[in-house]
Amino acid sequence: MDDIELQPPSVVSEKDTGLVLDIAAVGLHNPLGLAGEPTYAYVRCTDDTTYRLPxxxxxxxxxxxxxxxxxxxxxxxxxxPGQIEFGILNGGMYAELL
Structure with a gap:
């Protein structure tokens, strides 16, 4: 899977909006991977773009x-499908279902 690494933006306050994506699915790549095989979470957008989650x-x-x-x-x-906002606030990364 050649996913794009999600790069959430930094936001200054809770009133600011981060990156909002239209998400079709949240999943795990290779959830039962053997030792040395990559396992990671991803989101697939409604336009079929897939982002690897940090x-x-x-x-x-x-x-x-x-x-x-x-x-x-x-x-x-x-x-x-639904919208999820991604961002970094006060040094912590977040994802919020809208």
Whole structure:
């Protein structure tokens, strides 16, 4: 998978907006990889562009995948497609479902 590395912008305050993408799916590349094989989280946009998520967003992605599965198992529609905002605020990277 030749994904583009996501580069979230720095924002000055919570009132500013980071990078907003229309996301079709959040997933894990090679989730059961053997030793030495790369495993990483990614987002696939509605235009089929795929971005590899930086390490600080790996846990967020795993949680988002789990939440979406629980949501769908309860009979609700998928959370995706949907918009997600990515950014860096006060030195910490964030992703927020809008």
């Amino acid at each position: 390490a600080p967003l790996q846990e967020w992605a795993t949680s988002m995948i789990a939440v979406n599965h629980v949501h769908r198992a309860a009979g609700h529609q998928s959370l995706f």
